Amino acid sequence: MNKSATIILAALALMISPLAGARDATSRVQTLRAADAAAADQAPAARPYAGKAPGSQKPIARTFSTQPPLIPHAIEGFDEITLQSNPCLACHGPDNYKETKASRISDSHFKDRDGKMLPEVPAARYQCTTCHVPQADAKPLVENTFRGDVGTAAKTKK
Ligand code: HEC
Numbered sequence: 001m002n003k004s005a006t007i008i009l010a011a012l013a014l015m016i017s018p019l020a021g022a023r024d025a026t027s028r029v030q031t032l033r034a035a036d037a038a039a040a041d042q043a044p045a046a047r048p049y050a051g052k053a054p055g056s057q058k059p060i061a062r063t064f065s066t067q068p069p070l071i072p073h074a075i076e077g078f079d080e081i082t083l084q085s086n087p088c089l090a091c092h093g094p095d096n097y098k099e100t101k102a103s104r105i106s107d108s109h110f111k112d113r114d115g116k117m118l119p120e121v122p123a124a125r126y127q128c129t130t131c132h133v134p135q136a137d138a139k140p141l142v143e144n145t146f147r148g149d150v151g152t153a154a155k156t157k158k
Pocket residue numbers: 053054055056057058059060068069070071072073075078079087088089090091092100101102103128129132
């Protein structure tokens with residue numbers, strides 16, 4: 001093959017290969033959101049939270065020892081936590097938990113970042129629903145094989 005023919009062939013190969021690659025890629029790769037990136041977002045419909053009034057629900061088993069327990073009861077009507085009032089503390093706080101038959105917040109909830117005990121719940125723990133979440137009847141959006149370690153931890157502890 002003479003030199004110019006080789007150059008022409010090489011140039012042709014360069015022109016074709018990106019196109020071939022792109023066609024191949026579109027046939028294999030699928031987007032996770034199942035829609036074109038430029039299309040409007042297909043947000044799922046909002047679901048109501050499950051659970052009845054506090055006092056009638058069973059606690060939900062924890063899946064690892066340091067998990068913030070999930071909220072088993074409904075929180076409609078007392079999910080508005082403001083600077084002046086915290087309805088969660090009105091039931092779970094140390095002054096009222098016996099009366100309301102709610103579990104008392106742990107001592108950990110009174111510690112500041114350095115581990116010093118404070119007389120009141122510090123700001124880092126005040127917004128209860130950042131860590132404790134109510135439940136909804138919803139399938140996981142992405143399949144996963146997560147298994148808690150509480151059972152295993154209990155079995156291996158000697
Ligand atoms: C009217 C009282 C009341 C209010 C208000 C309330 N709770 Fe409860 N909570 C309870 C009771 C009682 C239980 C025990 C389960 C039951 O009987 O429903 C409970 C259970 C829980 C649990 C499970 C504890 C465990 O050990 O598994 C969490 C977490 C919780 N509540 C968080 C909250 C948060 C966060 C708020 C505020 C959004 C809140 N609760 C508001 C009374 C209340």
